[in-house]
Amino acid sequence: MRFLKNEKVLNVFLYLFLGIIIAMPVLLVVGLFFKSESVLHANSLSDLLFSTEWKPFQGKFGFYSYIYSSVLVTMLALLISVPICLFAAIYLTQYAKSVYLKVIQPVIDILAGIPSIIFGVWGILVIVPLISHYVAPFFGIETAGYSILAGAVVLSVMIIPFILNILLEIFKSISKELPEASIALGATKWQTIKYVILRKAFPGIVSSVVFGMSRAFGETIAVLMVVGNVAQIPNNIFEPGYPLPALIANNYGEMLSIPNYDSALMFASLILLVIVLLFNLAARMLISRYETKI
Amino acid sequence: MQISIAVIVLVLSLIVFSIFYRGLPSLTWEMISQTPKGGYYFGKEGGVLNAIIGSLYLAFGATILALVMGLPVAMLMNIHLRKFKKLVNGVRFLLDLLWGVPSIVYGAFGFSVMIFFGMKTSLLAGIITVSLFILPIMIRAIDEVVKNVPVGLLEASMSLGSNKSQTAFMVYVRQCSSAIVTAIMISFGRAIGDAASVLFTTGYTDSIPTSVMQPSATLPLSIFFQLSSPIQEVQNRAYASAAILTIIILIISVLSRIISNKYNKNKIS
Structure with missing residues (x-):
């Protein structure tokens, strides 16, 4: 040396x-x-963001239906995974013996390490048939199963380890004296959790949700495989959608043959990047403010 | 609340079970020992050896490149720039931001850079793109542990006459070896499993690449392409390939756990 x-x-x-x-x-x-500058020159920004007209051959690139699908899938995924994560984190840190956490931690880590393509295959094997045979008929709707809902379910499983890991860290970092003081004053365990711990952890919870959101927003392959890839404004969650990352991944082959197409797809990546950066920035701000408070 | 835990454990076992249930019956020795022969994608003979080897090349290359760049930066942040707290925290902040950037964005960026330099899809382009993508993960995983090494170690090493770089790469590296191995494992798992960033940059072929300038198949993309085939036989092979990938990931996960437990025993703090 x-x-x-x-x-x-x-x-x-x-x-x-x-x-x-x-x-x-x-x-x-x-x-x-x-x-993406050339597509920005040819179309106005509001046309790009708020028009549903997607005709690459005529040079018209409206991203609205793609953005709409992305937002819908992401929100739905959060709606499924956030309550699960929150309850799991509260249970593991407040109620369960510490042995439980030692058993669960590897499960979370393995879940976090599984590649997205495997989640996609699992979605096709399990979630899609489940939706088309059982869930949709229950609501009286016929569908092939490749739908916004399928994408959201697969996504929600994928972001559980991220959100849960952050939540566990946050709940662990709350000092022991606070809940002890609350219990000494006669509050029940549940009241303590509700009014003391959750209030103290609130900014952290919000930021974990935002992290999960940015993770879900950029996820590509797994969603692409189950979401159906039809560019439309879906009427209900059993219809297929077409999120932004799927659009980029599906069209990389032909994008060089049509003028401005590659530029439009790069603009789509730029939208993704900017949104994810903003989400992350907001979440970091929240978490850092919260860390200085303790 | 117990239900939420049960859901998480159940989902993981369901994922692993369903992949193995569908994949293992079609997993033959032929699958992992041969490259695709003519008509493979119509259900004729052959295997996915090209994708397995390609993925391993890509993941090893990217992990080594990320380690070569990442380890010095993690050390630099904690030893050389120890006094510049604001700068280091700023870099940590940037790394966390980069960690959140989706891999498809790296893929698109890598692709546009490739076009700019007139490069074709190749193993090298894939390795560079994937290494950029795993670099923040690598640095933050090492940094998280190096940060908590007691200052005494730095002071002792410096007082014996070694300079900062010697302290970093001969003392600290040994002290944090388990964290570094864990970081390598995590990054390797990320690199081998990611599909979106290699989609644009690495391309796809049926042969095993012999140089870094050739395109290469990767396991996730091979699964993806086989699964989109309408032929049942080929789809079954996609499930078998998925089982292979899952086995690789599980092995990495278990291995990193064993290694980090083993090395954690002889530590100062």
Whole structure:
């Protein structure tokens, strides 16, 4: 390890690597903006964002139905996974013996490590038939199962480990004295959780939800496989949708043959990137404010 | 509340069970020992060896590249820049932001950079894109542990006459070896399982790549393409490939757990 003695040469590399990382977010935004400039010139921003007209051959790119699908799938997924995560986190940190947490932690970690393509295959194997044979007929609707709901269910399972891990950290970080004081004053266990712990953890809970949201918003392959990929404004959650990431992934092959198409898809990536960055920024702000309070 | 726990455990076992239930019956030795022969995608003979090897190449390459860049940065943040708390926290913030960026965005970005330089889809482009994607994960996982090493270790090492880099790469690396191995495992799992970023950059072929400039098949994409076939036989193979990928991921997960438990025993703090 002689080369470590000469710090000057090594330091150049160290700071170079650091520089690359600091430049990365800027590079991502600038690079994608640069590529999407030609579509921004040809169409107005409001047309791009709020029009449903998607005719690449005529140079018309309206992303509204894609954005709508993305938002719908994400919200639905959160609606399923947030209550599960919240109850699981409260139970594991407040009620259960610490052995439980030791058993559950590997399960969460394995779930977090499973690739999205496996979730997609599972969605096709289990969720899609389940919806088309049992859930939809229950509401009197006929569907092939490839639907917004299927995408949301698969997504909700995928984001559970992320949200749950953050929630567990937050509940663990609340000092022991607070609930003890509350119980000493005669509050019941449930009252303590409801009025003391949940109130204290509220910003953290919000930020965990926002993290889950940004994770869900950018998820590609698993959703693409089960959501049906029909560009429309769905009337109900049993109809197929077409989220933004799926649009990008599905059309990468042909995008070079049609003018402005590649630019439009890069603009779609830019929308994704900006939204996810904003979500993350908001969540970080909330969490950091909360950390200084304790 | 117990129900929510049951749901989580049940879902995990259901995922693993359903993949194995459908995949294992079609998983033959031929599948993992041969590349696709002519007419493979119409149900003729062959296997997915090209995708398995391609995925391993890609994941190893990307993990090594990310480690070469990530480990020095994690050390730099905690040893050289120890006094610049605001800068380091700013970098942590940026890394967390990058962690949240979806892999498809990296894929699209990598693709546009490739076009800019006139490159074709290749293993190298895939490795670079995936390494950018796993770099924040790698750095933050190492940083989280290096951050908590007692200052005494740094002071002792410096007082014995070693410089900061020697302290970082000879003392701290040994102290944090379990965290580094865990970080490598997590990143490797991410790299091998990600489909959206390699879709644009690595391409797809039926042969095993012999150089980094050639396109390469990857396991997730191979599953994806086989699954979109209307032929039942090919679909079954997709499930078998999914079972292979799941086995790889489970092995990595168990291995990292064992290693981190083993190395955690001889630690200072």
